[in-house]
Amino acid sequence: xxxxxxxxxxxxxxxxxxxxxxxxxxxxxxxxxxxxxxxxxxxxxxxxxxxxxxxxxxxxxxxxxxxxxxxxxxxxxxxxxxxxxxxxxxxxxxxxxxxxxxxxxxxxxxxxxxxxxxxxxxxxxxxxxxxxxxxxxxxxxxxxxxxxxxxxxxxxxxxxxxxxxxxxxxxxxxxxxxxxxxxxxxxxxxxxxxxxxxxxxxxxxxxxxxxxxxxxxxxxxxxxxxxxxxxxxxxxxxxxxxxxxxxxxxxxxxxxxxxxxxxxxxxxxxxxxxxxxxxxxxxxxxxxxxxxxxxxxxxxxxxxxxxxxxxxxxxxxxxxxxxxxxxxxxxxxxxxxxxxxxxxxxxxxxxxxxxxxxxxxxxxxxxxxxxxxxxxxxxxxxxxxxxxxxxxxxxxxxxxxxxxxxxxxxxxxxxxxxxxxxxxxxxxxxxxxxxxxxxxxxxxxxxxxxxxxxxxxxxxxxxxxxxxxxxxxxxxxxxxxxxxxxxxxxxxxxxxx
Amino acid sequence: xxxxxxxxxxxxxxxxxxxxxxxxxxxxxxxxxxxxxxxxxxxxxxxxxxxxxxxxxxxxxxxxxxxxxxxxxxxxxxxxxxxxxxxxxxxxxxxxxxxxxxxxxxxxxxxxxxxxxxxxxxxxxxxxxxxxxxxxxxxxxxxxxxxxxxxxxxxxxxxxxxxxxxx
Numbered sequence: 001x002x003x004x005x006x007x008x009x010x011x012x013x014x015x016x017x018x019x020x021x022x023x024x025x026x027x028x029x030x031x032x033x034x035x036x037x038x039x040x041x042x043x044x045x046x047x048x049x050x051x052x053x054x055x056x057x058x059x060x061x062x063x064x065x066x067x068x069x070x071x072x073x074x075x076x077x078x079x080x081x082x083x084x085x086x087x088x089x090x091x092x093x094x095x096x097x098x099x100x101x102x103x104x105x106x107x108x109x110x111x112x113x114x115x116x117x118x119x120x121x122x123x124x125x126x127x128x129x130x131x132x133x134x135x136x137x138x139x140x141x142x143x144x145x146x147x148x149x150x151x152x153x154x155x156x157x158x159x160x161x162x163x164x165x166x167x168x169x170x171x172x173x174x175x176x177x178x179x180x181x182x183x184x185x186x187x188x189x190x191x192x193x194x195x196x197x198x199x200x201x202x203x204x205x206x207x208x209x210x211x212x213x214x215x216x217x218x219x220x221x222x223x224x225x226x227x228x229x230x231x232x233x234x235x236x237x238x239x240x241x242x243x244x245x246x247x248x249x250x251x252x253x254x255x256x257x258x259x260x261x262x263x264x265x266x267x268x269x270x271x272x273x274x275x276x277x278x279x280x281x282x283x284x285x286x287x288x289x290x291x292x293x294x295x296x297x298x299x300x301x302x303x304x305x306x307x308x309x310x311x312x313x314x315x316x317x318x319x320x321x322x323x324x325x326x327x328x329x330x331x332x333x334x335x336x337x338x339x340x341x342x343x344x345x346x347x348x349x350x351x352x353x354x355x356x357x358x359x360x361x362x363x364x365x366x367x368x369x370x371x372x373x374x375x376x377x378x379x380x381x382x383x384x385x386x387x388x389x390x391x392x393x394x395x396x397x398x399x400x401x402x403x404x405x406x407x408x409x410x411x412x413x414x415x416x417x418x419x420x421x422x423x424x425x426x427x428x429x430x431x432x433x434x435x436x437x438x439x440x441x442x443x444x445x446x447x448x449x450x451x452x453x454x455x456x457x458x459x460x461x462x463x464x465x466x467x468x469x470x471x472x473x474x475x476x477x478x479x480x481x482x483x484x485x486x487x488x489x490x491x492x493x494x495x496x497x
Numbered sequence: 498x499x500x501x502x503x504x505x506x507x508x509x510x511x512x513x514x515x516x517x518x519x520x521x522x523x524x525x526x527x528x529x530x531x532x533x534x535x536x537x538x539x540x541x542x543x544x545x546x547x548x549x550x551x552x553x554x555x556x557x558x559x560x561x562x563x564x565x566x567x568x569x570x571x572x573x574x575x576x577x578x579x580x581x582x583x584x585x586x587x588x589x590x591x592x593x594x595x596x597x598x599x600x601x602x603x604x605x606x607x608x609x610x611x612x613x614x615x616x617x618x619x620x621x622x623x624x625x626x627x628x629x630x631x632x633x634x635x636x637x638x639x640x641x642x643x644x645x646x647x648x649x650x651x652x653x654x655x656x657x658x659x660x661x662x663x664x
Contacts, residue, residue, distance in 0.1 A: 051657050164551040168511060171547040174540065175518075182537040187528035189537055218587050220630065221595050393632040398645055401623060404603065405649050412659050417607050421600065428596060431587035433507050451540050458535045 007360025010055055011368060019056040020365050023063025024372040025380070030064075031071020032387040033395065034079065038068035040215055042335040043207040044402055046342065047409035054343040055358055059365035061339050065332050066118060066369045069275070069312050070377060073110040075388045077304075078103055086275035086311040089283040093296065093303030100299060101237035104381065108245045109301045110308045111377040113257060117309030119370045120261040121268065121316030125323075126363045129352075132324040136349035141456035142468055144326075146477035148450040151271050151327040153484045156439045163488040169435045173443025174450070176201060183448070184455055196415045203338040204410040205420035206444060210437045211331070213403045213420060214427025216396055223392055245301070253305040256286050260306045264313025269320045271329035275311040282310030316366060322347050323359070326449065334442045346449070500588075505559055508552040515549035598629055615661045619646040 010016060030041045042061050049057035072087035077094030090110060097106035139147070152174075156166030175190075180200025182189040191197040236243065260282040267278035286306035287296050296303050319336075321327045326348025328334035340347050345355055352359050377384075407420035430437045461467035468474050498506075519542065527538040602625050609618025623642035632638050653659045 048657075164555055168548050168551045171544040171551075174544040175548075178541050178544070182528050184534045185528040185531045185537055187537075188526075189528060190522065190526050190541060192522075192526055217596065217599060220599065221589075221592055223631070393627060393630045394637075394641060396630050397623060397626040397632075398641070400599070400603070400626060401619070401645055401649070404606065405653065409653065409657065409659055414607060414610065414662060421603055421607070425596065425600065429591070432589050432591055433504065434588045447540070454540065455534045459533060 003356045004360045007357045007362075008364040010357065010361040011059065011364025015053070016056050016059050016361070016365060017368065019052060019060040020063040020369050021372050021376070023060035024067040024369055025376050027064040027067020027069075028071040028074075028373070028376060028380070028384050029067075029387045031068035032074035032384050033071075033390060034075045034388065036215075036399070037072065038065045039331040039335050040211045041065075041068050042332060042339070043204075043211040044399075044406050046207070046335065046339055047204055047406045049339055050342065050410060054340075054345065055361045055365065057339060057343060058336070058358075058362050059369070061336055062362070062366055063369040063372065065336070066312070066315055066373055067376070069118075069315055070111060070114040070308075070373060071384065071387075073114065073304075073308055074107060074384055077106045077110060078385060078388055086279045086314075087307075088276070089279045089307035090304055090311075092283070092307075093298070093300050096297070096299035097304075100242075102242045102299070104236040104243045105245060106299075106301075106304055107381055107385075108243075108378075109250075109304045111374070111381070112245060112250055113253070113260070113305040113308035114312040115370055115374045115377070116257045117261045117264055117311070117313035118315055118373065119367075120258075121265050121313035122363075122366045122370055123316075124265055125316045125319055125366070129320055129323045129363075130359075132320070133349040133352045136324050137353070139325075139349070139473065140471070141453045141460065142471045142474040143477065145450065145453035145457055146468070146474040146481070147325060147327065148446055148453065150477050150481045150484070151321075152439075152443060152446065152450075153481050154271050155329075155442045156436065162434065163485075165434055166436045166439045169430065169437065170439040170443040172435075173440035173445075174447045176206070176440075177444040177447035178451070183452060196413075201419060201444075202410055202416055203342070203445065205407040205416040206423050207335060207338065207441060208403050208407050209420040209423025209425075210427040210430075210441055211335075212399065213424030214431060214437070216399050216403070217424065217428045218431055219392075220396055223396075249301060253302055256302050256305045257309045259285060259289075260309035261313040264310040265317040267310075268314035268317025268329070271321050271327055274318075274330045275314040278310040278314050279307045282306045319366075323351060324349060326351075328442055328445065331438045331441065334438075334445050337445055341445075348449075501559060503591075505556060508555045508559075511548055511552040512556070515545050515552065518545045519549070599626075602626060602629070610662050615650065616646060619649070 011020075026045070027038065027041060030036050031038065041064050045061065045064060049060060052060065069086070073090045073094065076087040076091040078098055080091050080095040080098075094103075094106045094110065097103060152170050153167075156163055156170045177200075179190045179197055181187065181198060188198045263282045263285065264275075264278040267274070267281065283303060283306045286302055287293050290296065290300075290302055292300070314330075315332075318329045318333045321329050322333050322337055326337075326346065328337045328347075337347050340351075345351060345358075403420065403424070404417055407417045408414065410416055427437050429435075430440065457467060468478065523538050523541050523545065527541060530536045530538075602622055606618050606622040609621065612618075620642055623645055624638060627638045627641065650661065653661055
């Protein structure tokens with residue numbers, strides 16, 4: 001109890017509050033810009049967190065992620081250009097409202113729904129993460145090895161339609177993650193006699209290159225085809241009923257909000273599914289259960305509520321597998337995991353044992369970020385709408401420049417800048433060939449833990465081949481891994497006839 | 498080159514790279530087995546083997562489909578971004594010239610920081626970059642370059658105390 005209170009008090013310190021506030025505000029502004037999403041923003045801002053306390057750093061990044069999720073709705077509603085896939089369903093009812101001059105009302109509904117989903121999800125996270133982590137403490141190296149194997153298999157399906165390409169990408173991520181000093185012999189491995197590689201590749205340049213730099217290269221290419229060209233946001237109506245969401249209108253959507261939040265929590269807690277799935281699933285359910293399904297797609301607030309509450313509920317829930325098992329379920333959480341590691345902490349069940357005060361501080365920051373999102377969104381909506389109008393010719397050079405200097409900032413190393421550029425090109429090729437950069441990055445992040453678990457299993461079992469068979473949970477997880485791979489291939493073969 | 502041909506070429510390159518890694522790079526650049534635990538080469542070998550098997554399977558599947566006359570997904574949606582769709586796929590044709598247009602200035606910027614210093618090289622980089630992206634207003638290009646370079650310098654040098662090379 002003492003730890004809980006101390007942690008919560010830490011999250012209320014002026015410095016922590018300031019960073020969470022700045023994180024949320026920056027996230028909303030960045031999320032509003034089409035083409036820039038939460039994980040990309042986290043990759044760009046992680047270098048800055050080197051200079052913050054762990055709580056301020058995690059609070060800032062969590063705020064950034066939450067803000068970016070809502071920010072995505074701004075471009076979706078005003079420009080019919082969802083900056084991120086999860087905001088696509090918001091477009092269907094948000095943009096028709098903008099065309100009717102009710103863009104401000106649509107954005108307010110998106111904000112309230114987003115905050116509701118996020119708050120419910122954060123509450124669930126706070127209530128169940130610590131007890132689940134206590135149970136997870138009983139998992140030994142065989143279970144951890146099996147669990148990471150399962151996670152890698154599930155995650156291989158993210159960001160690509162082909163599981164085989166996902167597996168290739170995840171395996172490539174594992175391989176690149178093994179560059180550096182081998183943990184048992186303490187000798188260099190796969191360094192090709194380049195001494196800078198002996199400490200391994202740092203997450204920051206790899207993430208900036210794969211997520212931000214390569215994305216901007218693709219966006220610049222699309223500019224030539226006219227896609228992503230700047231469009232003027234529509235004007236808002238001045239009539240109060242077209243601008244504000246009344247309490248009656250909000251509470252009329254209570255059922256939808258609760259259902260959407262439940263869907264978001266369920267989807268977010270499962271590694272590999274992600275916010276777009278939650279958003280589309282929730283919209284579909286809202287449509288099927290609505291009294292007026294014929295109004296969907298024509299500017300119905302219920303449609304916005306279902307999509308936004310569900311995708312925002314994913315944010316908190318996706319932290320459950322990270323905090324409980326040390327498994328990142330999506331890209332944004334993988335980046336947060338990287339931030340924890342940069343600050344010397346390994347997410348997983350031990351996190352609550354070793355850093356309980358900090359963890360309760362993080363929980364406090366998560367709740368505070370929800371309130372800040374409401375305040376910032378409520379009072380700064382019109383200002384953030386301006387972000388969608390930043391011309392590409394100004395924005396993209398600035399992002400490229402920030403990528404380069406951000407890669408340098410982490411370790412004051414020009415080698416890191418070169419690594420970032422190389423991974424920018426790799427990311428460009430991966431996107432063009434449909435190899436999942438998400439699976440690559442998660443493989444890269446998880447491999448040290450995976451290999452450590454494997455080494456522990458081998459050493460403690462003294463080469464007992466049947467070690468796994470004496471651990472039922474490990475057997476179950478490995479069986480699930482085999483099942484996922486086999487099923488995916490069989491479904492693929494059946495689809496192709 | 499069609500998408501399916503390009504994908505097959507990519508898989509062939511992965512097969513080649515995997516063979517080189519298994520036959521040369523991993524044995525040469527991995528520490529010897531210390532006598533306990535798993536071999537340091539085990540996980541790299543497993544990772545490369547997965548890449549190899551998946552790439553070979555993809556090539557075999559393409560070849561089988563070609564002989565049977567069935568169409569694969571890659572043939573059904575030839576470079577989706579050119580079909581006018583609004584999906585989120587980024588599968589598309591490679592544009593090496595486009596890539597070089599931005600990679601060469603970035604590489605020159607990295608070299609420039611060491612040789613002519615941060616301010617001169619960063620200013621030149623930002624001016625060139627904006628021009629390449631399509632900005633044509635000279636005053637705006639200059640203003641944005643100066644502000645961005647100065648702001649970044651102030652944040653790095655005085656905010657974080659990071660030494661900037663060549664200055």
